[in-house]
Amino acid sequence: MKVLIVDNTDQSLLALKKAFYDGPCQTAYVDNGKHALKALSQHRFDVIISVLNLGKISGLEILKAISLKYPSMIRVAITNDIESENNLNAQARNISHNTFAFPLNIGNIHQTISAIADNNNAITKDHIIKAVAKVKTLPSPPKVYLQLNAIIEDSNTDSVKISEIISQDPALAAKVLQFSNSSFMNQGKPINNITEAITRMGLETLCCIVMTAELFSYEPDIPDFSLIKEQLHCLSTARFAASMVKAELKRDTLLAGLLHDIGKVVLFEMDAKLTHKYFQYRVKNANNNVLENKVFGTDHNHVGGYLLHMWSFSYHLIEAVVMHHRPEKLLKKSFGIAQAVYLADVLLRDQKPDDKFIEHFKLENVLEALEKRAAKLRQ
Numbered sequence: 343m344k345v346l347i348v349d350n351t352d353q354s355l356l357a358l359k360k361a362f363y364d365g366p367c368q369t370a371y372v373d374n375g376k377h378a379l380k381a382l383s384q385h386r387f388d389v390i391i392s393v394l395n396l397g398k399i400s401g402l403e404i405l406k407a408i409s410l411k412y413p414s415m416i417r418v419a420i421t422n423d424i425e426s427e428n429n430l431n432a433q434a435r436n437i438s439h440n441t442f443a444f445p446l447n448i449g450n451i452h453q454t455i456s457a458i459a460d461n462n463n464a465i466t467k468d469h470i471i472k473a474v475a476k477v478k479t480l481p482s483p484p485k486v487y488l489q490l491n492a493i494i495e496d497s498n499t500d501s502v503k504i505s506e507i508i509s510q511d512p513a514l515a516a517k518v519l520q521f522s523n524s525s526f527m528n529q530g531k532p533i534n535n536i537t538e539a540i541t542r543m544g545l546e547t548l549c550c551i552v553m554t555a556e557l558f559s560y561e562p563d564i565p566d567f568s569l570i571k572e573q574l575h576c577l578s579t580a581r582f583a584a585s586m587v588k589a590e591l592k593r594d595t596l597l598a599g600l601l602h603d604i605g606k607v608v609l610f611e612m613d614a615k616l617t618h619k620y621f622q623y624r625v626k627n628a629n630n631n632v633l634e635n636k637v638f639g640t641d642h643n644h645v646g647g648y649l650l651h652m653w654s655f656s657y658h659l660i661e662a663v664v665m666h667h668r669p670e671k672l673l674k675k676s677f678g679i680a681q682a683v684y685l686a687d688v689l690l691r692d693q694k695p696d697d698k699f700i701e702h703f704k705l706e707n708v709l710e711a712l713e714k715r716a717a718k719l720r721q
Contacts, residue, residue, distance in 0.1 A: 343367045343368070343389060343459050344366070344368045344369075344370075344385070344386065344387045344388050344390065345362050345367045345369045345370070345384075345386040345387065345388065345389045345390075345392070345455075346369075346371075346378065346381055346382070346389070346390045347359050347362065347369060347370070347372070347390075347392075348372055348373075348374075348375070348378040348390065348391065348392035348393065348396065348398050348404060349371065349372070349373050349375065349393060349664070350373060350393055350395055352605060353373070354393060354420075354444070355371075355391070355393065355420065355446075357446070357448055358391065358448055358451060358452075359542055359714065361448045361449075361452050362452065367563070370385065370387070371617065373497050374396055374397055374398075374399070375396040375397065375398065375399025375400065375401070375403065376398070376399055378390075378392070378404050379399070379401075379404070379407070380485045380662055382408070382411075382412070383623050385678075387412075387415060387680060388415065388416060388462070389415065389416040389418065389455060389458075389459065390404070390405070390415060390416070390417055390418065390591065391418040391420065391451075391455070392405060392418070392419060392420065393416075393419075393420045393421070394419060394420070394421060394434055395422070395644075396527045399418075401419060401434070401702055402419075402433060402434055402437070403439055405417050405419060405437045406437055406443050407669070409437050409654055412485045413651075413652050414462075414466045414471075414651070416439050416455070416458055416462055417437065417438045417527045417654065418436035418438060418439065418440050418441070418442070418451075418455060418605060419435070419437075419438040419440075419441045419442075420441070420442055420443075420446070421434055421435075421441050421442070421443070421444075422443065423443060423561065424580050427681075434443055435656070436488050436654060437487075437489060438526050438654060438656075438658055439458060439654065439655070439656060439657050439660070440454060440455075440656055440657050442501075444538075454657070455558060456663075458655070458657045462651065464627065464644060464647070464664065465647040465648040465651055465660070465664060466648060466651065467644075469639055470482075470494045470640050470644055470645060470648050471639060471648070473606060473609075473612055473638065473639060473640050473645070474612075474645060474648060474649070474657045476612045476613065476664045477611045478648065481557060481604065481607055481608070483653040484511050484513060484552070484553050484556035484557055485556070486508060486514060486552055486556060487549060487553040487556055489507060490504060490507060490549050490552060491549065493507075498532050501537050501540040501541065501545075502537060504536070504540060504548075505535070505536040505537040505540065506544065508536050508552060509536055514552070514555055514556065515536060517555035518548070518551050518552055518555050519533060519534075519535070519536070519538065519539065521551045521555060522539045522542075522543060522548070522551060530542070530710060536548075539551075546592070546593045546596070547596075550580065550593075550596045550597065550600055551651065552578060552598065553601075554573065554576070557600070557601075557604060564611065564617060566621040566690045567606075567610055567621075569607075572603060572606065572607075574623060575583045575603070575690060575691075576600050576602065576603055577599075577600065577655075578598060578686075578690050578719045578720075579599040579600075579602060579683065579687050579690055580595070580596045580597070580599025580600045580686075580720075581596070581599070581684040582597075582680035582689070582690060582715065582719060583595050583596075583598070583599045583600070583679075583683045583685070583686035583687075584596045584599065584682070584717065585715075586677075586682040586685065586686065587677075587678060587679065588714075590704070591679055591682075593720070594658065594659060594679055595662075595682050595683065595719070598658075598659050598662035598679050598680070598683045599653075599682075599683050599686060599687075601650065601659065601662075601663055602662065602666045602683050602687060603642060603646065604640070604649060604650070604663070605620045605642030605643060605644070605646025605647070605649060605663070606642040606646075607643035608642075608645050608646075608649060609634065609638055609640070609641070609642045610644050610670045612638060613638075616637050616638055619637055620622045620634065620637045620638070622631060623637075627675065627691040627692060627693070628691070628693065629667050629693070631643065631667050638665055641662060641667075643664050643665070643666060643667055643668075644664060645661045646664070647660045647664035650663055658678075658679055658680070659679070661679075661680050662679045662680040662683045663682050663683075663705070665684065666680065666683050666687055667684070668684075669684055669696035669698070669699040670696070670698065670699075672684060672699065673698065673699065673702045677703050681699075681703065684699070684707075685699075685712070686716075689712055689713060690716050690719060690720060691697075691717035692716070692717075692720065695709070
């Protein structure tokens with residue numbers, strides 16, 4: 343793994359530089375944005391780690407340029423945990439696969455980036471990139487959601503400002519209200535405007551609805567594939583999975599649940615003949631990954647992971663998308679986002695969870711209750 347560390351004249355990343363030099367990585371170290379661009383033009387890197395304050399050429403500009411010119415490269419931002427820089431830090435999070443704030447935990451950064459690299463190798467293989475390149479129209483990244491996510495941490499942001507952002511796109515605002523008033527999302531009185539939706543449902547839930555409305559505004563022409571059913575399954579998975587995790591993980595678990603099958607929309611548009619062949623043999627509500635790989639040469643997990651990588655989503659969300667049909671790979675970590683999405687998805691499809699997974703996370707005593715909740719959500 344080749345790593346480029348972009349520091350400033352304060353040399354605040356020297357300890358990180360030493361940790362990577364002492365490890366198995368090939369590491370280059372530069373002290374400003376100009377030198378970073380020169381290094382990138384001369385060498386191929388797998389990972390870039392950059393502080394934001396670099397002088398004339400900011401770390402933010404470097405990361406933005408790399409996201410466009412070298413989209414497969416892993417981008418890591420080192421942010422300052424300072425109130426006045428919240429907006430800058432939020433922007434960095436929207437174009438990076440991971441962010442870390444000072445003071446740095448060097449061991450944690452090294453371990454996380456190694457894990458990201460392993461996952462990245464799986465989703466940026468040539469055959470996946472070439473397969474995705476065959477699709478004429480890819481889904482667009484959820485721009486309004488990303489815009490909301492960038493300002494959500496600002497203490498001065500209120501529901502009126504958020505409502506104005508969503509309402510700038512009348513079609514999106516209408517879809518958000520439609521979702522908000524669906525029986526699935528709202529059991530009470532009708533919601534008449536975006537501000538009311540924020541008050542009634544909470545900002546985090548509304549942001550997830552915005553995400554869903556944006557992603558599913560793309561309607562592929564795929565025979566035997568119901569976008570509405572897929573949308574409802576993703577919403578159900580998101581809410582069910584979020585109910586299984588700690589409070590601090592709920593928001594990202596909602597997102598992972600909403601996004602876990604996004605690769606299908608791309609996979610089924612690669613080749614009409616192959617898609618027709620796939621639907622001839624697929625088993626409804628089952629894990630068809632083996633069939634997907636046999637027909638398309640890849641599967642929706644890895645295609646979805648690659649798409650999220652291109653959109654600069656964080657590693658733990660990409661991991662959940664890539665691993666949601668690989669329970670054996672989820673046993674190395676504590677129960678979290680990826681584990682909850684796997685379990686929610688498999689139960690909502692009325693399948694039997696992996697025995698080793700249930701045993702490892704000691705879920706035997708709660709499995710029956712989870713199955714009953716899944717049955718209700720399927721109705």
